[in-house]
Amino acid sequence: MSRTNVILLAVLLTAACALPFIVSNYRTFQFTLVLVYAIALLGLNILTGYNGQISLGHGAFYALGAYCAAILMDKMGAPYWVTIPAAGAVCLVAGFLFGLPALRLEGLYLALATFALGVATPQLLKYHHLEKWTGGVQGIVIAKPEAPFGLPVNADQWLYFFTLAVTLGMFLLAWNLLRGRIGRALMAIRDHHLAAESMGVHNALYKSLAFGVSALYTGVAGALGAIAVQFVAPDSFNIFLSIMLLVGIVVGGLASISGALYGALFIQFVPNIADEISKAAPWAIFGIFMIGFVYLMPTGVAGAVRLLLARRRSHEI
Amino acid sequence: MDALLFQVLAGLATGGIYASLALALVMIYQATHLVNFAQGEMAMFTTYLAWSLISAGMPYWAAFVITIALGFALGALIERIVIRPVENAPVLAVVVVFIALLVILNSIAGWIYTYTIKAFPSPFPKEPLFGIRYMSAHELGAIGITLVVLTTLYLFFRYTPLGLAMRAVAQNPQSSRLVGIRVGWMLALGWGLAAAVGAVAGMMVAPIVYLDPNMMGGILLYAFAAALLGGIDSPMGAVIGGFTVGVLENLLGAFVIGNELKLTVALVLIVGVLLVRPSGFFGSVHVSRV
Numbered sequence: 001m002s003r004t005n006v007i008l009l010a011v012l013l014t015a016a017c018a019l020p021f022i023v024s025n026y027r028t029f030q031f032t033l034v035l036v037y038a039i040a041l042l043g044l045n046i047l048t049g050y051n052g053q054i055s056l057g058h059g060a061f062y063a064l065g066a067y068c069a070a071i072l073m074d075k076m077g078a079p080y081w082v083t084i085p086a087a088g089a090v091c092l093v094a095g096f097l098f099g100l101p102a103l104r105l106e107g108l109y110l111a112l113a114t115f116a117l118g119v120a121t122p123q124l125l126k127y128h129h130l131e132k133w134t135g136g137v138q139g140i141v142i143a144k145p146e147a148p149f150g151l152p153v154n155a156d157q158w159l160y161f162f163t164l165a166v167t168l169g170m171f172l173l174a175w176n177l178l179r180g181r182i183g184r185a186l187m188a189i190r191d192h193h194l195a196a197e198s199m200g201v202h203n204a205l206y207k208s209l210a211f212g213v214s215a216l217y218t219g220v221a222g223a224l225g226a227i228a229v230q231f232v233a234p235d236s237f238n239i240f241l242s243i244m245l246l247v248g249i250v251v252g253g254l255a256s257i258s259g260a261l262y263g264a265l266f267i268q269f270v271p272n273i274a275d276e277i278s279k280a281a282p283w284a285i286f287g288i289f290m291i292g293f294v295y296l297m298p299t300g301v302a303g304a305v306r307l308l309l310a311r312r313r314s315h316e317i
Numbered sequence: 318m319d320a321l322l323f324q325v326l327a328g329l330a331t332g333g334i335y336a337s338l339a340l341a342l343v344m345i346y347q348a349t350h351l352v353n354f355a356q357g358e359m360a361m362f363t364t365y366l367a368w369s370l371i372s373a374g375m376p377y378w379a380a381f382v383i384t385i386a387l388g389f390a391l392g393a394l395i396e397r398i399v400i401r402p403v404e405n406a407p408v409l410a411v412v413v414v415f416i417a418l419l420v421i422l423n424s425i426a427g428w429i430y431t432y433t434i435k436a437f438p439s440p441f442p443k444e445p446l447f448g449i450r451y452m453s454a455h456e457l458g459a460i461g462i463t464l465v466v467l468t469t470l471y472l473f474f475r476y477t478p479l480g481l482a483m484r485a486v487a488q489n490p491q492s493s494r495l496v497g498i499r500v501g502w503m504l505a506l507g508w509g510l511a512a513a514v515g516a517v518a519g520m521m522v523a524p525i526v527y528l529d530p531n532m533m534g535g536i537l538l539y540a541f542a543a544a545l546l547g548g549i550d551s552p553m554g555a556v557i558g559g560f561t562v563g564v565l566e567n568l569l570g571a572f573v574i575g576n577e578l579k580l581t582v583a584l585v586l587i588v589g590v591l592l593v594r595p596s597g598f599f600g601s602v603h604v605s606r607v
């Protein structure tokens with residue numbers, strides 16, 4: 001990391017910590033969701049951006065994480081912070097298992113299979129034999145955690161800080177994971193799987209692991225999202241959630257860690273602005289942005305920022 | 318026994334609709350080796366256009382023909398404007414563009430026509446045709462129309478010079494260009510035809526599932542399953558796959574797992590076919606050189 005980057009990061013962190021004391025509780029809640037989406041997008045980016053496996057069904061893992069958290073809290077009385085690693089572990093296993101058959105599917109076909117998973121998710125959650133756990137169509141309402149140790153912050157602010165801490169941890173993990181041997185292996189598989197294989201990269205292992213880790217991230221995000229929204233219901237995890245995550249990584253920037261943050265800001269705040277035009281407008285705008293970014297800015301916002309910084313640096317020299 | 322027969326025949330009726338949409342998918346796959354995720358939404362959108370025409374007082378069959386023409390134009394236009402620039406792009410870019418099309422069409426329909434569910438008229442009488450008590454007139458009519466569409470397409474591809482040119486482009490674009498076929502326009506034509514077939518499927522399914530912007534989600538999934546089951550590059554296979562999936566869906570729904578998990582059946586079918594026999598029943602086995 002260069003010195004400018006460290007300074008930038010410090011400024012960003014300070015701003016993130018000061019934020020809930022400046023804006024209203026509702027805005028704090030919205031920024032909590034931004035962090036949640038950022039974790040989910042990072043997860044999808046590990047799979048799609050870094051490893052080149054297209055997933056149109058990551059909403060399913062988000063839902064799995066959310067339901068894990070809700071069931072643990074509501075039915076078993078677990079404290080909220082326990083649900084995060086639990087949801088992550090469950091999703092890691094689920095993602096790894098889904099990744100095994102996905103090994104045989106390439107490009108378009110994987111997109112198709114995961115699309116089917118995304119479409120089928122709400123129906124699976126409504127399944128009446130699972131109703132005892134999932135609450136069926138009604139879903140599950142969960143209580144918002146209060147700040148511990150008598151800290152002088154309200155519930156919204158506390159949850160924001162909790163999510164911020166988890167987000168920082170997850171980003172640090174991903175950064176360490178992706179800049180080393182494993183990250184290079186993932187990208188090598190994406191760029192030329194045969195060459196990677198002949199260099200000694202275990203394709204099958206890395207690809208299913210990428211699926212697992214990606215699901216873990218998305219599941220953790222799902223659990224945090226459920227706690228923030230205090231409610232889970234099958235119809236909030238439809239195919240459009242999966243598509244929204246795809247929009248996020250395309251706009252934020254594929255194969256970029258900071259891109260997850262830009263993408264999360266985009267999918268959280270653009271619909272709010274667009275909602276004022278029409279209920280349908282957010283999706284039309286999402287669609288237009290997706291096409292626009294693919295045509296004009298395939299590296300997303302993160303790529304554009306990188307380009308701008310590089311240009312400034314070359315001017316200074 | 319009666320119940321079984323009833324379910325099979327009803328399955329054939331919806332199967333015909335899946336077959337049409339699967340055929341549309343296969344046509345685009347053959348021409349461009351892409352799977353069109355927006356096929357269902359294109360069909361939905363054209364069905365809304367038909368609804369507008371009929372609501373404006375146009376007789377059903379006139380609206381039917383005009384809708385097919387509009388669907389054709391829409392498909393060709395989308396190919397020329399949206400798909401052309403990403404023709405040689407990586408798979409991810411193409412998938413993103415298709416998904417973008419899906420949400421744009423979906424939200425435009427919601428914007429113009431709102432999300433309230435609308436009834437869509439059926440051109441067929443209320444009483445059963447020919448005294449067949451197992452099927453409603455609409456189901457029978459839908460099967461009939463599907464078969465007419467399939468025969469027309471078969472005759473078009475088999476016996477007209479234009480059909481021949483389109484098949485040539487699907488098989489080998491470079492050589493086709495060398496013998497003077499306008500490859501780009503043939504692709505646009507293929508998209509137009511696929512969209513027109515999808516429009517027919519939409520108008521046939523709308524009286525059953527009612528008209529709303531999300532009506533095609535499940536149907537598209539079944540069409541995917543049908544196309545994969547038959548072999549994604551085989552038109553014949555898509556049709557047979559469509560009818561099979563329709564019957565399978567109804568039988569499993571009625572006797573085995575209930576209606577709650579119908580979409581999961583499609584999911585299992587898709588993943589299962591892709592794993593066990595990726596070329597489907599009638600598709601050609603793909604061998605690539607490394």
